[in-house]
Structures are given as C-alpha cells and as structure tokens.
Amino acid sequence: MADSQADMILSLRPGTMPPDRMDEAAARDELGLLAAAIAYHDTRYHGEDAPVISDADYDALVARNRALEAVFPSLVREDSPSLRVGAPAAAGFGKVRHARPMLSLNNGFSDEDIEDFAARIRRFLSLAEDDELAFTAEPKIDGLSLSLRYEGGTLVQAATRGDGAEGEDVTDNIRMVGAVPQALAGSPPDILEVRGELYMDRDDFLALNTAQEAAGGKIFANPRNAAAGSLRQKDPEVTGSRNLQFFAYSLGETSAPIATTHKECLDQLSSYGFSVNDYSMRTTQVSELLERHKFIISERPSMSYDIDGVVYKVDRHDYQDRLGQVARAPRWALAHKFPAEQAETTLNAIDIQVGRTGALTPVARLQPVTVGGVVVSNATLHNEDEIRRKDIRVGDRVVIQRAGDVIPQVVRVITEARPSGSAEFIFPIRCPECGAAAIRPDGEAVRRCTNSLECPAQRLEWLKHFVSRNAFDIAGLGARQIDQFVALGWVTRPADIFRLAARRAALAKLDGYGETSITNLLAAIEARREIAFERMIFALGIRQVGQATARLLALHFDTPQAMMAALAPEADIDATVADLIAIDQVGDSMADDLVAFFHNGTNRAAVADLLSQLSVIPPERPADDSPVSGKTIVFTGTLSRMSRAEAKARAESLGAKVSGSVSGKTDYLVAGADAGSKARKAADLGVTVLGEDEWLALIDG
Numbered sequence: 260m261a262d263s264q265a266d267m268i269l270s271l272r273p274g275t276m277p278p279d280r281m282d283e284a285a286a287r288d289e290l291g292l293l294a295a296a297i298a299y300h301d302t303r304y305h306g307e308d309a310p311v312i313s314d315a316d317y318d319a320l321v322a323r324n325r326a327l328e329a330v331f332p333s334l335v336r337e338d339s340p341s342l343r344v345g346a347p348a349a350a351g352f353g354k355v356r357h358a359r360p361m362l363s364l365n366n367g368f369s370d371e372d373i374e375d376f377a378a379r380i381r382r383f384l385s386l387a388e389d390d391e392l393a394f395t396a397e398p399k400i401d402g403l404s405l406s407l408r409y410e411g412g413t414l415v416q417a418a419t420r421g422d423g424a425e426g427e428d429v430t431d432n433i434r435m436v437g438a439v440p441q442a443l444a445g446s447p448p449d450i451l452e453v454r455g456e457l458y459m460d461r462d463d464f465l466a467l468n469t470a471q472e473a474a475g476g477k478i479f480a481n482p483r484n485a486a487a488g489s490l491r492q493k494d495p496e497v498t499g500s501r502n503l504q505f506f507a508y509s510l511g512e513t514s515a516p517i518a519t520t521h522k523e524c525l526d527q528l529s530s531y532g533f534s535v536n537d538y539s540m541r542t543t544q545v546s547e548l549l550e551r552h553k554f555i556i557s558e559r560p561s562m563s564y565d566i567d568g569v570v571y572k573v574d575r576h577d578y579q580d581r582l583g584q585v586a587r588a589p590r591w592a593l594a595h596k597f598p599a600e601q602a603e604t605t606l607n608a609i610d611i612q613v614g615r616t617g618a619l620t621p622v623a624r625l626q627p628v629t630v631g632g633v634v635v636s637n638a639t640l641h642n643e644d645e646i647r648r649k650d651i652r653v654g655d656r657v658v659i660q661r662a663g664d665v666i667p668q669v670v671r672v673i674t675e676a677r678p679s680g681s682a683e684f685i686f687p688i689r690c691p692e693c694g695a696a697a698i699r700p701d702g703e704a705v706r707r708c709t710n711s712l713e714c715p716a717q718r719l720e721w722l723k724h725f726v727s728r729n730a731f732d733i734a735g736l737g738a739r740q741i742d743q744f745v746a747l748g749w750v751t752r753p754a755d756i757f758r759l760a761a762r763r764a765a766l767a768k769l770d771g772y773g774e775t776s777i778t779n780l781l782a783a784i785e786a787r788r789e790i791a792f793e794r795m796i797f798a799l800g801i802r803q804v805g806q807a808t809a810r811l812l813a814l815h816f817d818t819p820q821a822m823m824a825a826l827a828p829e830a831d832i833d834a835t836v837a838d839l840i841a842i843d844q845v846g847d848s849m850a851d852d853l854v855a856f857f858h859n860g861t862n863r864a865a866v867a868d869l870l871s872q873l874s875v876i877p878p879e880r881p882a883d884d885s886p887v888s889g890k891t892i893v894f895t896g897t898l899s900r901m902s903r904a905e906a907k908a909r910a911e912s913l914g915a916k917v918s919g920s921v922s923g924k925t926d927y928l929v930a931g932a933d934a935g936s937k938a939r940k941a942a943d944l945g946v947t948v949l950g951e952d953e954w955l956a957l958i959d960g
C-alpha cells in the first residue's frame with residue numbers, strides 16, 4: 260500500500276462531530292475513510308494475524324461507522340464494514356461455502372449498553388415485564404472461530420470463518436488437532452455442524468515462541484496469532500504439534516434439533532465429546548450478567564487462555580430464531596468487551612522520531628510500569644495535534660493503556676498531579692536529527708523533515724527499507740546490520756552495500772562475524788546484483804510508491820535509464836507528469852512525489868551510483884498476442900491439472916486479468932469440479948463458461 264495511504268489509515272481516528280450535526284458530503288467522506296481503514300485492519304487481523312491497532316480503537320472505528328450509517332442510511336456503501344464479517348478466505352486453502360453464515364457479534368462496553376440490549380430484545384419479542392427472559396453468559400475466547408461438520412458422527416469438514424459466507428477448508432490440519440473430536444460419542448444427528456473457538460493456552464504460546472526463537476522461526480505477537488498461524492500450516496503435522504485447544508459454543512446446520520436452549524445445547528455438545536467452557540452460566544437477571552462480567556474479569560489473570568469479553572446469548576432457541584440477525588450479527592447475542600488495561604505512570608520525555616519519508620512522530624518515554632503483564636516504557640503520541648488536544652507535558656502523571664499486543668497509548672493526563680512550572684509541549688518545526696525545516700502541509704496531520712536523504716535519520720530508515728523483505732531482501736543484512744554499518748561509516752547509500760566485499764578484513768574484526776557468516780553475507784549481496792526492475796524501484800522508498808506502483812512504473816519505463824531520463828531536471832516536466840498520470844492508478848500527487856524524488860540531486864546521485872553496481876532485469880511483459888490478453892478471467896471450483904495459484908499466474912503471464920468475482924466485465928469463467936454460485940452467476944450474466952480442458956486448449960492454442 261502506498262505510504263501516504265498507510266499513514267492515513269494508521270492515523271485515522273473516529274470523527275468527533277455528532278453525526279446528526281453533519282452534512283451529507285462530510286458524512287460520505289468519513290464513511291469512505293472508515294471503510295478503507297476498517298478493511299485494512301480486517302486484513303491485518305484476520306488475513307495476516309498481525310493487527311496494528313488495539314481492539315478498542317478498532318471497535319471505535321466500527322462504532323463510528325455504525326453511528327454515521329444510522330443517521331445517513333442512504334450513504335451505506337456497498338463495501339460498508341457493517342455488511343461484511345472478517346476478512347476474505349486466504350489463498351492456499353480451498354474454499355468452503357458455509358451452509359449457514361458464520362456471524363460476528365455486536366459489542367457492548369458499558370452496563371447501560373447491556374441493559375439496552377436486554378430491553379431491545381424484550382421489545383422485539385413483545386414480552387411483558389413479568390415474562391421470563393433468560394440469558395447465558397460465557398467468556399469470549401480470543402482465538403479464531405471454526406465450523407466443524409460431522410456426518411454420521413464423523414468429522415468430514417473443518418472450515419474457518421473467512422468472510423462469514425465462505426471460509427478456508429482446513430480439514431486436513433484439523434484432523435491432527437487432538438482437542439477436536441474426530442468422531443462423536445452418543446447419538447448425534449446425522450448432520451451436525453459445531454462452531455466454536457480454536458485457541459492456544461498462554462503457556463503453550465510462550466513455549467512455542469521460545470522454540471521458534473531458537474529455530475529462527477516466526478515469533479507470534481499473542482496466543483490468538485499463534486493459534487491462527489499454527490492452523491494455517493502447509494504441513495498438517497506442524498499444526499498437530501502445536502497443542503491447539505477448542506471450545507464449542509454454537510451450531511451451524513443440523514439435520515435435527517439437539518436442544519431447545521443454549522444451555523441444553525452446550526450440555527449436549529459436551530456429551531458428544533466437545534469441551535465447553537466451565538464459566539458459562541444462565542440467569543434471568545440482567546444484574547447477574549453484569550456481576551458475572553465483573554467476576555470473569557477478576558478470574559482473567561488466573562485463566563490459562565486469553566479472553567476479551569463476555570458473550571451474552573438469549574437462552575431459548577425459539578427466541579433466537581425469532582430475533583434473527585441484522586447485517587453481520589445476531590440480534591440475540593452481545594459481546595460485553597473488557598476495558599483496555601490501564602496504568603498510571605510518569606512521562607519522562609517526549610522524543611521525536613524521524614521516519615524514512617521524514618515524518619516526525621512523537622514518542623512518550625515513560626517511567627517503566629506493568630500493564631496487563633507487560634512492562635511498558637514507551638507509548639505512541641501519534642502526532643502534534645494529539646499532544647495539543649490532550650495537553651500532554653513532560654513531567655506529567657499520565658494514564659496509559661494497552662490492549663492486546665498493540666503499541667501502548669497515552670489516554671489522558673492526570674492534571675491534578677501536574678508539577679508546577681510545567682510547560683506546554685512545543686512541537687519542533689525543525690528536524691531534531693538534522694536541523695532542517697520540518698513542514699506540515701495544509702490539511703495533513705504529519706510534519707515532515709524537508710532534508711530528504713541529507714538527514715541522517717531519514718537516510719538510516721531509507722537504507723533499512725532498501726534491504727527489507729519486499730525490496731533487496733539480502734539474507735544476513737537486516738536493520739541491525741544497517742545500524743552497525745552506518746555507524747561505522749561503511750554504508751551511506753545503497754551502492755555501498757555492494758562494496759562491502761572490500762571490507763572483508765574489517766568485517767572479520769566485528770563481534771559475531773566468523774568466516775562462514777562473512778562468506779554467506781557477501782554471497783547473498785553478490786546474488787542481489789541482479790535484480791528485477793520493479794523490486795529496485797520499490798527499494799528506492801519513494802513516497803507513495805508501493806510494490807504495485809513499482810511494477811506499473813517498471814512496465815512503463817522498462818529500464819532504469821529510461822526512468823532516470825524521463826525524470827531528469829532538464830527533461831520536459833509537464834510532458835513527464837502527463838505521461839505518468841496516463842498510467843492507470845498513478846495520480847497527480849504520486850507523480851509529484853516521483854518528480855520530487857528524481858529532481859533531488861542527492862537522490863539522483865545515489866540512484867546513479869546504485870545502478871553502476873547492478874544489473875537490472877527488465878519486467879517480464881505479459882504477451883499481448885495471446886488469445887486471452889486483456890481479458891478478465893475468473894477461476895472457480897477445483898482444477899485437476901494445476902493449482903488455482905498456478906492457473907492464475909499462467910493466465911496473468913499471458914496478459915489476462917484474473918478476478919475473484921464474476922461481473923458484467925468478466926470475459927471467461929473457468930469452472931473446475933464442484934463449481935458453485937459463480938458458475939450460476941456467470942450463466943445468468945451470459946459470461947462464457949469454459950471447462951478446464953477447454954481453457955487449456957484455448958491458451959495452448
């Protein structure tokens with residue numbers, strides 16, 4: 260994603276203007292931003308198991324979206340977050356259409372929210388005041404939901420939630436999980452879909468990370484991510500070795516009812532051999548639900564697994580059926596979330612960090628304090644407006660909060676405890692690293708150092724970006740080594756990396772460098788002298804130029820020399836900009852950033868020097884004489900001769916565009932075995948449907 264778009268998403272806070280005082284245009288704009296931001300966070304959370312904001316902040320975005328939509332129902336977008344659940348199914352596993360959708364839960368935060376929930380249900384069911392209405396309360400497990408399908412008492416399919424309608428087929432992996440019954444006890448109905456949460460105990464999570472660290476494997480941020488990562492393994496044996504746990508808590512499709520209430524359902528599931536949560540209880544009193552919530556919070560530290568709230572459910576199934584669902588969540592259930600964990604400490608200093616694109620980010624240095632079991636000594640302050648809004652000053656006592664694994668935040672200042680003589684924090688207007696002017700353009704939240712790569716901080720971050728995974732990706736050369744080589748003065752610009760071989764003897768004198776590691780490092784660097792043009796462009800770290808744009812630019816210019824020439828200060832800038840924005844998906848501001856980058860003398864010299872070290876491979880061009888070039892193709896069903904990923908890559912190399920959904924723009928639907936709704940939709944739209952053999956005949960001529 261483009262840098263500025265990521266910045267926008269990461270810094271987006273829910274608006275504070277009451278929706279009923281807003282005009283339509285402002286609401287439409289904010290709903291657009293919210294949809295983009297929530298979709299981004301959904302992918303980080305569900306697709307990549309790596310959230311970047313706290314659950315509380317995420318929930319606030321969703322709540323703001325809902326509040327705006329309530330006042331402006333006509334502005335509900337087609338891609339509104341309220342109309343979908345979670346992230347789409349990940350590539351790599353087959354897809355499973357859920358027989359009944361897997362829903363999400365609405366959240367409540369205050370006692371009042373819970374009372375409103377109960378009152379709404381009473382109204383909906385037209386219950387009299389003395390009519391009994393029972394609820395259950397159970398912990399909300401912080402794992403990932405699974406749907407398990409049993410036929411004749413035997414497990415036949417396991418699927419993740421995915422987007423709620425379609426999830427990933429994880430049957431092979433789940434067969435290796437001891438906590439999931441492979442065959443049921445008792446006499447379950449012929450078809451029984453059981454839903455519940457797959458999770459990892461905290462102890463197992465810690466042990467896994469220790470083992471991963473020793474083996475140089477991926478470190479997981481929290482048990483939820485560890486469970487998700489352990490499930491999504493190519494090798495089911497690995498999943499089996501991870502000690503995953505499962506609690507059953509609801510049903511999908513069943514051929515016959517197994518209970519008339521939720522409580523009975525849990526008992527029944529337990530009799531079939533499932534674990535159900537011990538903390539679940541039933542009551543007819545809302546006040547007892549609230550007490551249960553408090554009790555579960557007090558139990559939380561001693562529980563062996565992470566939970567993030569308490570789920571209340573209407574006990575009677577016939578009531579549940581009548582209540583039904585709204586958009587993505589049942590009307591009959593509510594998650595009562597826990598407040599984020601907070602602590603009080605002293606703010607010792609406010610440091611300003613300078614990022615790769617020059618953004619000045621304030622960071623609070625705190626007197627170390629334990630919050631939710633983790634020692635916190637830094638917190639993000641976001642940007643200068645945030646500091647001003649909360650009037651945060653050095654020396655203040657502050658309340659900080661931490662939710663899940665995300666960066667801790669300063670919630671507020673305890674003004675009563677403010678030391679006398681404290682002064683308002685003045686955000687620097689010069690870069691603290693190089694002293695150059697730091698400018699904040701109108702309408703932007705971020706102030707940036709204007710010194711580009713002359714600024715040592717920007718240069719350091721730039722070099723780290725240069726060697727990062729999607730850029731040069733040199734084994735043995737990461738952020739730590741860049742810090743070291745820059746400090747030694749060995750590397751000041753990317754080309755210097757390719758001159759490290761000349762420092763072999765000096766390298767051998769550094770701690771931690773043996774003969775083998777030096778040989779490996781230098782070999783890894785040599786191997787990267789040949790580099791794809793698009794990777795090279797991405798590595799340059801130009802503002803707004805992410806991987807996708809880098810590819811477009813590589814296709815457009817073909818060689819770095821052509822790119823340098825078109826963007827040279829002496830070239831006709833208007834023509835170049837016009838040429839750039841003619842590229843689909845490149846806009847004015849991106850063209851401006853490209854021009855600014857290449858007109859800067861330091862940058863030009865660094866790129867020219869780099870090119871003297873490299874042999875750049877021009878982008879592979881999709882064939883434009885193939886029968887499918889320029890066509891839009893959708894694959895569906897199971898292909899027998901190749902994987903879906905391979906089919907997609909093949910089609911793209913022939914110049915076709917591969918899309919995930921059928922629309923009027925689709926030219927061909929390639930339908931493998933068991934093609935479902937997409938084939939029907941294609942037929943409705945009159946799209947040409949090809950079988951696998953016909954498809955192969957078409958492309959092989």
Ligand code: IVH
Nearest residue numbers: 362363364397398399400403404508570589
């Ligand atoms: S019931 C139709 N019960 O929370 C209602 N969900 O935020 C389906 N979760 O997707 C969910 N513990 O992954 C239910 N005791 C519990 C739960 C629970 C965790 C998860 C589940 C769901 C998510 C919604």
